[in-house]
Amino acid sequence: MPNKKIHILFLLLVICTAWITTDRFAFKPKPVKFEIPKGWPQPVYDFTKNPLTQEGILLGKTIFYDPQISKDGTISCGSCHQQFGAFNTYDHTLSHGLENMLTTRNAPALFNLAWQKEFMWDGGINHLDLQFLAPLTAHNEMGETIDQVITKMKASPQYKKMFKAAFGDEIISTERIGKALSQFLLTLVSSNSKYDKVKRGEANFNLPESLGYEIFKQKCINCHTEPLFTDFSYRDIGIPEDTYLKDKGRMKITGLSTDSLKFRVPSLRNVAISFPYGHDGRFYSLMNVFEHYRRNMVVTKNTDPVLQNKLPLSNYEIGQLKAFLGTLTDSVFLQDNRFAPPGINDGKPPIDNHQ
Amino acid sequence: MIRKILFISCFMIFKNMVTGQTYNTTAIIFNFNFNQSPFQLKKEYITDAGESIQVYKMKFYISGLTGVTVRGDTLALSKEHFLIDVADSSSQLIKVQAPQLQYLFFTIGVDSLKNTSGIQNGVLDPSRGMFWTWNSGYIMAKLEGVSSQANTAGNRFTHDVGGFRSPFNSTRKIRLLIPQNKINNTSVYIEVNLAKWFSGKYPILLKEQPICHTPSLLAMQLADNFVTSFTTSEN
Incomplete structure (x- = not known):
């Protein structure tokens, strides 16, 4: 009776589907709405592919300020992108990498990235999620490999917990690191000058x-x-x-x-x-x-x-x-605690003025 | 993982019972040679231009696997990208479900959408070392090694062929006729002659051009050369 077989298999399929998706039902990160300032154009970033959540943003911020992702544990994204300089390298011509190396360019300020299609001074990077790979792997910036970063994160119970909270399970991948970083970076909106x-x-x-x-x-x-x-x-x-x-x-x-x-x-x-x-x-x-x-x-x-x-x-x-x-x-942006390095509650700029 | 396997196998059986569509498994197998001698990494070969080379890495992407059946129907065989790596024999075998095929089409490289839509997974994960981070885009094919003729540090040559935008789009279409001398042809053998990398269409001398790291004319010429590497064989 092939009909009966089909019914049994169908039932089995339904049970399997339910089983495989139970984790998904338990996974409920808190969504964050991206506010478009009045009169501004629509962002170019596709939020449907990477919806903002509190857990994702927190994970992104943690990675952004974590020097362990560099080869020798000394350089984080935040080393060259400082909040009090609108996330540029305050008062430095060329940005600094590990082992006293200099890069060939001035670290650009970071804000309103949801409206930006291409990144770097030459526009070489065509998607925000991909951006971190360039400074991460450049020998004169963080000098690290993607595989090594993932290995380091997998060894950290804190990261495992945070990836699970943001993405539903403990898998740590290039894509998830990029998406988490993007989530944090997308929240850097400067519109209160x-x-x-x-x-x-x-x-x-x-x-x-x-x-x-x-x-x-x-x-x-x-x-x-x-x-x-x-x-x-x-x-x-x-x-x-x-x-x-x-x-x-x-x-x-x-x-x-x-x-x-x-x-x-x-x-x-x-x-x-x-x-x-x-x-x-x-x-x-x-x-x-x-x-x-x-x-x-x-x-x-x-x-x-x-x-x-x-x-x-x-x-x-x-x-x-x-x-x-x-x-x-935008002094609101420059001192916003949501963007500040962990442990620093006051984003006041150093006293210096080059105007 | 076990849950997923169970789910997928259950789903496949169910789908086959409902649609009633079953094809034979066809194995597509890549074999590498250097002007007909069997190819091995780190072994010394002499190019057609007389330069000595030892290859340390040889990998390339293929996508858009399509077959034309003996009845003339065109059939998409897979939507996946595959990374064929000389160092990894399991990557050199691709299994697809297909009736008897007369032609096999595929693209060397990664389709442009995957080059522009953020970070991909699986064989397209940038951690596989086939992605340019400073000028977003995949390396479609790479051949790296040493040559005493290469005037570089350690005599190393690195031919990384990439670029997906005009005028330096380095993806290439391959169209192969499958020999029909056997009944129940369930394997397609693709022979890849790596000597053609340097001489298939344009003579490329390592003495002059040991480095290719950008979407460029050199990358386009190497891509054109690589197209001529591919033939089918009967065994």
């Missing part, structure tokens, strides 16, 4: 700030587009090649000579506290950047069309622009 409060009608610019905003809209907004203050394009802004670093920027990724010396337009949010500036940190202060644009640019045929005549700026304009750029500092 004075500029944002003015836009929401909660505050007013003073005179230099509002004059600066008008100048900004004439001279800078083309590339540093609101509300993210970058259009995420790659441009040659006339920064001559460093003869030691020989960094060709975007060309390294695309292989196209037209992309030589092009780098991603950085966001200007938190710009006043995320010095030094430029892909190799060569600009010590905002004043150096303004001097570059109005006098020191090396214009070539690859230089961006809008900057072929450099960017004329008067001393008066620079003064007002600085006042406006100061309104992009």
Whole structure:
């Protein structure tokens, strides 16, 4: 009786399905809603593939601040991405790796990553989940292998518990590490600067700030587009090649000579506290950047069309622009305990000022 | 694990009983040679250009396994990616369910969606050493070793072929005719002649080009060469 056999097998299938899914029913991480600030575009990150949960975010933050993931246990993500510098390396030109090694670039500030499609100064990394693999495996950053990191985590009862809480079981994989880190990084939203409060009608610019905003809209907004203050394009802004670093920027990724010396337009949010500036940190202060644009640019045929005549700026304009750029500092973000290293409850910046 | 196996086997039997569709298992087997001599890692060979080489690593991805039956029907054989590794004989055997096939198609490399949608698992896990972390994308095929002609540290040459975007898309389509001299053909033998890596279409000298680490013209030429490595045989 083949019919009877089918029925028995079907029953067995139902029982098996129930059995295999019991763990799933017990697994209920607490979902976290991702808030899109009013007037901002839709994020590009696909949250349906990696829904935010309290457990996932906590795991991501733990990994972010764990130096054990580096080869010699000295460097964490947080070593080069410090909260008080909007997650850049505060006051350092090139970021530092293990054994006193320097990298070839300035660690970029980290925020509003849900709206960013490509990462690194040259845009070489095409998905946020993948980003950590580059600094993790680079010999002059963390110098570690993925297999080793997983081995170290598997040996830790705490990690096992956290992976189970975030993903339903104790399996530790490359994918889960990447997704947990992304969950934490996605929560780094900076949208509470004075500029944002003015836009929401909660505050007013003073005179230099509002004059600066008008100048900004004439001279800078083309590339540093609101509300993210970058259009995420790659441009040659006339920064001559460093003869030691020989960094060709975007060309390294695309292989196209037209992309030589092009780098991603950085966001200007938190710009006043995320010095030094430029892909190799060569600009010590905002004043150096303004001097570059109005006098020191090396214009070539690859230089961006809008900057072929450099960017004329008067001393008066620079003064007002600085006042406006100061309104992009988000002190709520810089001191938010949710993002602070474990054990540190006060994200106050060091007393230093390079403006 | 036991639960999963039980579940899957139960599901497969149930599915077969309902659909009534059963094919024979066809084994696709990769064999490696160097100009017809059996290939071994770390053994010395002489390329067609007269350079000596010893290979330490040789791996490549294949995807999109498709068959054309003797009746002319096209049939997707697997949606999986496979990582074929000279050092791992179990990776050189792929079993698929199929009727008798006349043609076998597959792609060398990883499809572009998998290159752009975050971290993958299984053979596509970046921890398998076939992923570029600084310029996201898979290494489609790699051949690494030493050659006294390579003017590099330790005479090492590393030919890592990758890139999925135009104009340097290094994936390649392979189309093989399966010999039909046997009744009940349940095995397809694919011979891979690694000498062609250096000479199949473009002569590549290790003296001049020992390193390939980027999506580039060299990667495209090595990919074109590698296509000519593949033939089917009758045993």
